[in-house]
Amino acid sequence: MSTMTSTDSAARDSASTEAGRRGGLRLSGMNWLIWRQHRAAYWTMLGATAVTVVVIVYQRHQMLTYLEGYGHPHLKSGWEEGFDHRPLDLVAQLLGLLPVLIGVFLGGPLLAGDLEGGTAKLVNAQSVSRVRWLGTKLGMTALVVVVCTTALSAAFTWWWSPIKSSSNIMSWADGSSFDNSGPVPVALTLLSVVGGVAIGMLLRRTLLSMVVTLGFTVALQAVWAYFRMSLGNVVTVTSHNGVGVNTRPHVPGSAYLIDDSYLTASGDLIGWGSCAEATEKASNACLDKAQVVGWSVDYIPISQMSSMQWLGASILLAATAGIAAFVILWGRKRLV
Template sequence: MTTLTGKNKTADTAAPAGRGGPLHGLPWLVWRRNRTAFLLLAALTVVVCGYCLYQRAGVVDFVTRYGNDTRYAEKFDEAYKPVFDRLYALSGLPGILGIFLGAPLIAGEQEHGTVRLATTQSVARTRWIAATVLLPLLAVLVSTTLISLAFTALWSPANRLVNYGDWLGGTIFDITGPVPVAMALFLTALGIAVGMLVRRVVPAMVLTFVGAFGTSVVWDWIRVRLTDPRTATGPATRDFPHIPDTAINYDQWLGTSDGRLLGWGTCVDAKKEAVCLADKGVVHKIVEYFDLDQMAGMQWRGSALLLVLTALVVAFTVLWTRRRPL
């Protein structure tokens, strides 16, 4: 009787891990332990997507009435600035996912000692780490993809009006297209790796915050280097040349006859600007700019870089857990 009872208890204990349905075994355990974070992420996704689709009707109506023309950017800003200001907070979502989903994932298991129980049972360590890492990353992938699609659908009809047409300043570029997805995957993977190394939840979250901040600083530097700016050149005797309405003015130069580039303010303080320019041999005024049709290529290049880094971080996490004690 004792032996039979012991067997039944063992079977009952193991039953939840082997339950049927879309999730069973290890994925179900990962879901169960992190279901609060997953449910919050799902709720956020539904709310943001619904809000974007609801507001899109008004944006499309405005564009139909006035046109997607920078002349009406101020009028559009008066009507829809609060809407987009709320959504600009999405630029912080990748960091939040890294801090609150990624960092505690393995660190919490280590801190409570449950990781040893999981990895000393019949479950192979490789299977355990694969389920622990891949399921959260899949949730992040699905959520951020839907949010990015929803916000892009809201922004694209009025891309010359939103933020006065500035798509490169940071917010628009970082929450449309593939960029928010790739950034969220990278920072979540980074948080998981940091938590694995630190073994404590709160320190892991703090270090992930530092890593996310450092990533944002480096990303600001990288963003404008994802492609070469275009140039518009005009004679030195006139104003700086005109660039397309959809373009972002990146820099301005004065070009000399021998090919040197001088800062645009070289002769600003001179009483006789024309004489100053002639003395320095300036023959051209040059504008460097990024146009809207370059945006997609820049986003995909940056996202490819982030995805490569994500793969490296995940590979490091898997190898570390296979070869080092947890």
């Protein structure tokens, strides 16, 4: 009897394996459990990403139709006057909210819901280790986040690239373009989500974790916006032709202007507003007294954008890895 049972079991296993091969790759074990538990959030993100990418493809087609009337890719002057940049601005604003929304609604409740509802205790009573459970949760969530944000970033970059050199439409140094293209949205969203997971693990209450995660993600956005342009190498150009008309040094049209100052004969810099008296005669006297000989202009060229984005993303990803390690180490001993 036992031989027949063993044979039947082996046959069933073989049939199951063969069915799995015919049906393609299937999730099983812990991967299936995590996907099943959070499938609503995962599918919502994937579906919203697909819809947004389709919208971007359509809008880019509309944009290129307009630009071709001005000789795209070598655009003629005057194309900016009739260009409708509202769709680009609207999508950029929505994409800028993604790190906050995903951090609050996915990262915050990811562990807090299990801890509050008792699921973590149930998992802890099984043969699966806490480290594997936490690692699978973080890994699968991070994978979905990376897939979605990479697709959105690539689509937005593709849409914006034909007009990126025009600072009148959307400056490359603004958050609407810098934070929505390249690796930055991926890194920002991952840090927001993993930070929310850590907050939920410590607070153990879903609603409270979501509120605190909201504060964390908003603060993260503010700090990032403050330090964003410090990632670049400032270029300084000077002139010694006085401060009259057409005496400023040449600065590329798409450059991000940081500061411009008067340059004195001794090489010192003074603010350009320091001699802005009410009368031209008084202003000239002030310039002569300070021995102003020209201008000094500090700027960051658009050519540094990619390197700045990768440097910033590396910093954000390093912080994400540190928080993820904390979640694993803390959760291994103190999760329940």
